[in-house]
Amino acid sequence: MKAEILDLRLVHEGWSRFGVARVRLADGTEVEREIEDHGNSVGILPYDPVRGVAALVRELRVPALYATGAQTQLEAPAGLIEEGTPEENARREVLEETGIALGDLEPVGTTYSCAGISTERIHLYLAAYDRAERVTEGGGAEGEHENIRVVEMPLAELAARADRGELTDLKTLTLALALRARHPELF
Template sequence: MKAEILSFRIIHDGWSQFGLARVRLADGTEAEREIEDHGNSVGVLPYDPERRVATLVRELRVPPLYVSGEQSQLEAPAGLIDDGSPEENARREVLEETGLRLHDLESVGTTYSCAGISTEQIHLFLAPYRTADRETGGGGAEGEHENIKVVEMSLADLAGMAATGQMRDLKTLALVLALQVRHPHLFTAEGDS
């Protein structure tokens, strides 16, 4: 027997939609499961291969503030998909948040951000840039109250954060690890082979 959704009812409909699904499990028993839906998103790690740095952002995240008092976390630029393709939205989000105009995007994949509760699928990209690609100071879209701080840091420091468990944002951790696997030469000392 396969699991199946027997019914679904919305319990909140705002920026996110929350619902309760009645599910028949594979063993025939029934259970309720919560589902959160706010759409799909993109996450991008912009990196400068010549200078061996990446551009990230710091922004208030209320759930970590509520749970542990963390005011912000270092993370890859990201945002919800509006109109257009994931690639178009990735370029728009990075321009709004960091001021960088991206050209090439390397797809890392599309994953569920938290399949136990959310329908969100996040499209992950690596994106090389050059100093000349910076058009503005970034900071977020006007009227969205993001108050984003742009942070450029060395790839070696990012790798160190990933290796020591200091990277608190899952999409950013996945992107840093993907960059290390796909472009390991960016993490070696200049001149090493």
């Protein structure tokens, strides 16, 4: 017997949708499980190999504020996939958030952000850039009230923060470790 969803009851629909699924497990047991669904996303770590820096952002994350009191979180630029390909959305998000017009993207992988609760799959990329590609100040999309602050951080500091367990955003940690593994000469 395979597991199957018997019923899904939608309990909230807004920026995200929340539902409760009644599931029959492979052993025949029936249980309820919550599902959060807001679509798929992209996460990108732009880095300047000449200057040895990564472009990160600081932004308020209300769930982190609720859980820990953290006023902002340091993270790689990211956002929901709207229209177009994941690559097109990655370039748009980085431009909105950091002001960098990216060229080539290096795919890292596509993973579930938290498969125990969310349907979201995040497409992860590394992307080299140079100073000439910084075409605006960034800060986020008009009208979205993101109040993003761009932080160009030395790659050595990014690696040290990863080593000390100070990168609290999973996509950022994943991308920092991928950059180190794929391009160790930068560190």
